[in-house]
Amino acid sequence: MIRVLICDDQDVVREGLRAILGTAQGIQVAAVAGDGTEAVELVEKFQPDLVLMDLNMPGMNGIQATRLIRAKFPSVKVLALTTYDADEWVFDAIRAGAAGYLLKDTPRASLIKAIEGTALGQTFVDPSVAGKLFTQVADHTIVHDTTVAESLSPREREILRLLADGLPNTEIAAQLFLSDGDIECPACGTGKVCYWVGFNGHIHAECSTPDCVHWIE
Numbered sequence: 001m002i003r004v005l006i007c008d009d010q011d012v013v014r015e016g017l018r019a020i021l022g023t024a025q026g027i028q029v030a031a032v033a034g035d036g037t038e039a040v041e042l043v044e045k046f047q048p049d050l051v052l053m054d055l056n057m058p059g060m061n062g063i064q065a066t067r068l069i070r071a072k073f074p075s076v077k078v079l080a081l082t083t084y085d086a087d088e089w090v091f092d093a094i095r096a097g098a099a100g101y102l103l104k105d106t107p108r109a110s111l112i113k114a115i116e117g118t119a120l121g122q123t124f125v126d127p128s129v130a131g132k133l134f135t136q137v138a139d140h141t142i143v144h145d146t147t148v149a150e151s152l153s154p155r156e157r158e159i160l161r162l163l164a165d166g167l168p169n170t171e172i173a174a175q176l177f178l179s180d181g182d183i184e185c186p187a188c189g190t191g192k193v194c195y196w197v198g199f200n201g202h203i204h205a206e207c208s209t210p211d212c213v214h215w216i217e
Contacts, residue, residue, distance in 0.1 A: 007039040008054040036065030070097030100124040
């Protein structure tokens with residue numbers, strides 16, 4: 001049995017979702033909340049498997065509530081269910097820890113399937129939102145405007161690009177006509193060789209100098 005908490009600031013939406021899920025085998029509505037603050041409180045009280053989370057709500061919104069729920073109750077999945085497909089809502093929800101993103105016009109059968117799949121660890125994203133995600137990934141650059149990244153020279157950025165492609169320091173040095181010792185840390189500038197590795201989609205710049213470790217996202 002999948003225990004679901006519904007969070008939406010509109011009564012008619014909450015009751016409509018309760019009615020829909022009440023007819024689905026294997027799904028039980030554990031509680032309903034009218035805002036993010038109440039959702040966090042009810043998650044702690046009822047320990048649902050999944051939260052259907054609206055995003056644009058007064059007080060604590062769905063993004064903030066999702067972030068808190070995922071931090072305090074990591075086993076609880078959050079499935080965003082909203083009318084908004086604007087980029088900022090989509091990406092903020094995902095960054096906050098949402099396991100999926102659906103729009104409120106999702107058909108009943110698709111909603112139930114998404115709840116069942118999300119509870120099993122799968123990801124469901126509305127097709128119109130999926131296009132935005134693919135575009136973001138396609139346009140994504142490895143180095144963002146972080147403090148360390150802004151200080152990189154063109155040569156250092158080229159080194160970082162090659163490292164992101166999985167090349168070891170020796171091959172990078174050969175391609176750029178450098179020696180290993182020329183691949184320096186842009187943060188401490190000590191001239192020590194840096195060893196850079198990809199981790200969870202990020203680039204970790206690890207300097208050989210003690211206590212000089214930097215993340216470049």
